[in-house]
Amino acid sequence: MKLSRKRRRLWIVVLAGLGLGTATALTLTAFQDNLVFFLAPSEIAGKNPGPERAFRLGGLVEAGSLVKDTTADGRPEARFRVTDGPATVPVTYVGVLPDLFREGQGVVTLGKLGPDGQFRASEVLARHDETYMPPEVAAALKRTGHWDPKNGAPPPAASWNTMEPAPARQGS
């Protein structure tokens, strides 16, 4: 079959539309199930993600909260608490913590919140940089009024678990 120029153009438009439509549909469906939200500990009560939905929990590792243990089948397990000041969430993670995981420093974990209030992390993310603060964590701390990045480096790590909101810094 020899196609006229008009028919061919129609074909191309239909095909392109089909491709674009498929891509859009795929993107939207995949978005629905796979968007991962970031929540700070104090936001969990309001958003209530439920035990099925994975989300990213970020904040500071409370100083002195890290306990290293071994599970029944011999795998290493770490338990620590993540805080943003007003709220704290206990986290369990089975696996090797990243090299730059430190108490008192920022951390982002990916996992699900169990009905018992324990956050079971499947991934713990830390950057290859000691002074790095994950931007989500910085924003969360800013919201709760503990640290504004405009005021320079975060306060010393040891003081984070006794954090009092710093009123002098708010609103700056």
Place this chain on the structure above:
Amino acid sequence: MIGELGHFALALAFVLALAQTVLPLWGAARRDGRMMAAAGPLAHGHLLACAAAFGALLYVFAVNDTSVVNVVQNSHSAKPMLYKLAGAWGNHEGSMVLWVLILALCGGAVAGFGRDLPTALKARVLGVLGLVAAGFLLFILVTSNPFGRVWPPPADGQGLNPVLQDPGLAFHPPLLYLGYVGFAVTFAFAVAALLEGRVDAAWGRWVRPWALAAWSFLTLGIALGSWWAYYELGWGGYWFWDPVENASLLPWLAGTALLHSAVVVEKREALKVWTVLLALLAFGFSLLGTFLVRSGVLNSVHAFANDPERGVFILGLLVFYIGGAFALFAWRGPAMAPTGMFSPLSREGGLVLNNLLLCSAAAVVLVGTLWPMFADLLFDQKISVGPPFFNTAILPLTVPLVLAMAAGPLLSWKRARLWPVLERLWWAALGAATALLLCLFLAGWRVGPALGFGAAIWLILGALADLADRIALFRRPAAAWSRAGGLPRAAWGAALAHAGLGVTLLGIAGMGLATDHLSAMRPGQSVALGGYQWRLDKVEDAIGPNWSARRATVTVLRDGATVTVLHPERRFFPVGRSTTTEAAIHTGLSGDLYAVLGEEQDGAAVLRLHHNLLAPWIWLGALIMALGGAISLTDRRIRVAAPASKRAAALAAKA
């Protein structure tokens, strides 16, 4: 002194690039032969200036000149020479100098090898390349001076990030930039064609080798980066859908589409407007990648240090080049009349399908990469888009792409019939179905890997079927050998590249079946994984040139016989006070044995062990793809670029 000379060379390069923009473009507009002829020498001068600047940068790093800020921040006298030199481009400023050097090299190559190019087209191409170079040189001079001095000079530098001190990463940026910048040349050809208002087969013949070379380098660069992440980061994975990885995948997808549509322009003079658009897109994605990586707008593991000022500057360049090119496209594009009719079922039709699917995939990756940024800006939502999104959204596009990939090369130009093609592919289909069922039978109900194995076998056998058909292996076996010699190298290259993707898919499917084991072990203990016994013998101290380490000895046994001894390490770098994990990997044809040493407590060491089935095939496949590109580049048609040889090759392909 050398530093100032380098800085001066950069400024000189900027001026020469400006001259290389203005004179030839103006000359081409006024049909002034002398001004157009200035393009070549100016491009060579610009190349010399960039090379001098880069040489100066290498020199200050090699002698560890601590009065240069860049050296202080990124180098240290205790580093091995290779990493001192690699450190020159392992940071933002230095990598930009490498970027403009490679761009100047491309310009020099166009000027040097492009003797057969029509004078006006050559002048315009070099002019556009000069414009691109001028923008980036200005960017370096204004925001990222690599030769800035510091006073008083500190005693020594702060060292390069230890994870970057690796041969894989020393060569990853240059290869990647060769790819990115190679698309600057196809971009320049596209803009030149828009300025001329003409795209013909000769244009396609010039664009295709550049697209092919850029694509091959980009393939190698991405593969090397992925391999580096695999062995150096110690996470056991090879692709994380990280924004920076996506930033390099986008130009690759657009470049792959460009490569294929340029064939149609060259052979059939069809799809011209579309090819020009793809050339603009491919470079647009390269610039977007540069912007995303350097501005710090994206939250990623690999990104360079954040700097809003640089981000705004690169965004300005992006808007200027891509916005300008698209405006030009909107203005001049409609003037290019479409020619070359073809029916939907034909080689051209197959290539259109390829383009549609690749562009859809690029659109999906683009949305997934940029959406978190927009959600943050518009809705103040902190979200991330992880691997599950990309896997779900890309897989449905890959299936038809792979299915069509084996059939496409067997379709004839203009008009084809499907049945004879399927007849020639039945054994490939049979092999693919066997692989799929075998995987389901052996590995349980694992659809993803089974599909991967099926697709891999389909592509590899499909490429063989294509070659067998072209040399008439089964119809006239006696003449097959001589016909194989007469087959154009482009055909060999294409078949090889398609098979290469099959090999990569084989590795990816194998990795879908990878197993791992995590446990705290005491010396003498052993665990079973993937049919092997892994025994921890001891953990001891080790010393390197600029690090100290804890090193484990893990013996891997199969049926009581030692297969290999692995030495995973945790290295501590006193300069910069950082720790890195060095995975120990034993590579074999059937896969990798991969061990990572974690922390130690109470005499027990945490070990993460992986049995990565077929993992090396992922990068081997990429190497084969790039080799296919290289072989295709040596095609007579490209070397000679004479119409007569093209006709002869077309005859050979048809007969």
